[in-house]
Amino acid sequence: MIRRDLVIIGAGPAGMAAAVRAADLRLSVSILDEQLRAGGQIYRDVDRAAALRGDILGKDYAHGATLTAGLRRDAIDHLPGAVVWAIEEGFRISYSQDGQGAQIAASHVLLATGALERPMPLPGWTLPGVMTAGAGQILLKQSGVLARNAALVGSGPLLYLIAAQMIRAGTPPAAMVETQGRGDIISAMRHLGGALRGWPYLLKGMMMLAEITRARVPRFTGAQGVAIEGDTKAEAVTFTSAGRSRRIVCDTVFLHHGVVPNTQAARSLGVGHSWSRAQKCFVPAVDEWGQSDIPGVFIAGDGAGIGGAKAAEHAGGLAALKIAEELGRLDPSGCMEQATPLRAALTRERAPRAFLDTAYPPCAEALAPGDSTIVCRCEEITAGDIRRYASLGCLGPNQAKAFGRAGMGPCQGRFCGLTVSALLADANGRTPDETGHFRIRPPLKPVTLGELAAMDAVAQDEAT
Amino acid sequence: MKTASPFLEIGADAGPCVDVTFEGAPLRLTEGANLAAALLAAGVEVFRHTKTTGAPRAAFCMMGACFDCLVEIDGVVRQACMVEASQGLRINRPHEAEAHDDPA
Known part of the structure; x- marks a missing residue:
């Protein structure tokens, strides 16, 4: 089995920056990534797409190419299309690549697994034609595929970015159905100082809004009672805004109300997580270097708490420095010296976060969906089912598995975990921390017997 | 079929094409x-x-997280969003083999 100083899971901004920094410090590094090309979701397929669609996607996207370029050196072993399905103490990482199982050993592991869209269970959200806004962006970035007639539903800056990109591409959205209200912006004003320190983001936001206004895309704010209509596919979005009922006819609905850390790998290792009131999600316990409560396990980027792509880049660098220090490749003073500019940059990046989180809170109706709304997409369990489990004495999500199958389908709770915990916490009058989250066990992703058999053959070859 | 799509592919004419089947x-x-x-x-x-309900x-x-795009490719159920199009793929809706007349 190959052994590295550092194995990084995920080739987004945090993972790529960490790989480059670690290689600079002469660590042996492998970076395993599910995708066939580096970039993560934020810079998805940037090496191909920036040249084809850079004018639509913008400069911030093109920046990703500077990171992917850093991976192309002999000192970094980049394994594309490598789906990690188990990480064991020690550390032994099992993954599948090209239909073959394989293992790699590491003294340190950096989880750079990024974010997932915050689940947005609304009536009709499982219909074909309903996708996450992130999916809409991925379609455009990687494939140049645009929705001809889409409604953008939810809240947050990503909705403005995707609207602006769709306008530039000549397919403006049919409407923006925004769930944040006037009160949210007023509450956010107490964080205005931070927003002003992060003024480039504020400016970009205002320019995107101006682009949306110029293109005459209808915007409805404070939307309530949002539902997606359709029999076998999405046909319309209905809601009320400013006291009027609305119905927007569309073929595609892009949902978004923020992103949350993808904690599957960290949870499978037993890293402690706690509820973040500010971000309304569970975040792993990490220190200022990204070191978790398990020695040798580091987490950087959105997977450690949402901070965005640039923050992830700096956090990846910081984690690599500390790992190099622990391995004796960097003395403590050198580590601190190199960390100082990264820390300053990270603080700058995080400055507007509180303003954004308050101005664009998650959609309240999707945090506490109506009884008939499906919350577990895989097993088609409704919010009412979960509340019923609570009324029968169910206290936590793992116990809920004995009542129904929520979280037991192929997505393994990625798109229902937060909702199930929130519904149980609310019904039982307990906190999210008391309620907890699904226990995550390997395999983190499905693995075929063929892939396992291929791995076994390799192991036997090595043994003989 | 192409004209009915709610999606538009920009630059679709560029690059070589492959022939596949979906549900035959x-x-x-x-x-x-x-x-x-x-x-x-x-x-x-x-x-x-x-x-569960046939929905x-x-x-x-x-991005490979939700597993809603599962399709059966040459007999193996896979996430369509994690696969690249290549010549000759036989793609079917999974677990519906009995529902259509696939000779295989």
């Missing part, structure tokens, strides 16, 4: 394209039906 119907897709994206652009609206589903997250 022939489709031309851009070689190496993300399969889920290419199926959407080709007008495929329903990727599968759920085992229709299609690609949702496009």
Whole structure:
């Protein structure tokens, strides 16, 4: 089995920056990534797409190419299309690549697994034609595929970015159905100082809004009672805004109300997580270097708490420095010296976060969906089912598995975990921390017997 | 089928194409394209039906997390968003083998 100083899971901004920094410090590094090309979701397929669609996607996207370029050196072993399905103490990482199982050993592991869209269970959200806004962006970035007639539903800056990109591409959205209200912006004003320190983001936001206004895309704010209509596919979005009922006819609905850390790998290792009131999600316990409560396990980027792509880049660098220090490749003073500019940059990046989180809170109706709304997409369990489990004495999500199958389908709770915990916490009058989250066990992703058999053959070859 | 798609593929004429089938119907897709994206652009609206209620589903997250885009490719159930289009793929809705007349 190959052994590295550092194995990084995920080739987004945090993972790529960490790989480059670690290689600079002469660590042996492998970076395993599910995708066939580096970039993560934020810079998805940037090496191909920036040249084809850079004018639509913008400069911030093109920046990703500077990171992917850093991976192309002999000192970094980049394994594309490598789906990690188990990480064991020690550390032994099992993954599948090209239909073959394989293992790699590491003294340190950096989880750079990024974010997932915050689940947005609304009536009709499982219909074909309903996708996450992130999916809409991925379609455009990687494939140049645009929705001809889409409604953008939810809240947050990503909705403005995707609207602006769709306008530039000549397919403006049919409407923006925004769930944040006037009160949210007023509450956010107490964080205005931070927003002003992060003024480039504020400016970009205002320019995107101006682009949306110029293109005459209808915007409805404070939307309530949002539902997606359709029999076998999405046909319309209905809601009320400013006291009027609305119905927007569309073929595609892009949902978004923020992103949350993808904690599957960290949870499978037993890293402690706690509820973040500010971000309304569970975040792993990490220190200022990204070191978790398990020695040798580091987490950087959105997977450690949402901070965005640039923050992830700096956090990846910081984690690599500390790992190099622990391995004796960097003395403590050198580590601190190199960390100082990264820390300053990270603080700058995080400055507007509180303003954004308050101005664009998650959609309240999707945090506490109506009884008939499906919350577990895989097993088609409704919010009412979960509340019923609570009324029968169910206290936590793992116990809920004995009542129904929520979280037991192929997505393994990625798109229902937060909702199930929130519904149980609310019904039982307990906190999210008391309620907890699904226990995550390997395999983190499905693995075929063929892939396992291929791995076994390799192991036997090595043994003989 | 292509004209009926709610999705538009920009620069679709560039690059070589491959021939695949979806539920037996022939489709031309851009070689190496993300399969889920290419199926959407080709007008495929329903990727599968759920085992529990038979409800229709299609690609949702496009990043390998939600498993809603599951299709059966040459007999193996896979996430369409994690596969690239290549020549000759025989793509079917999973677990519906008994529902259509696939000679295989």
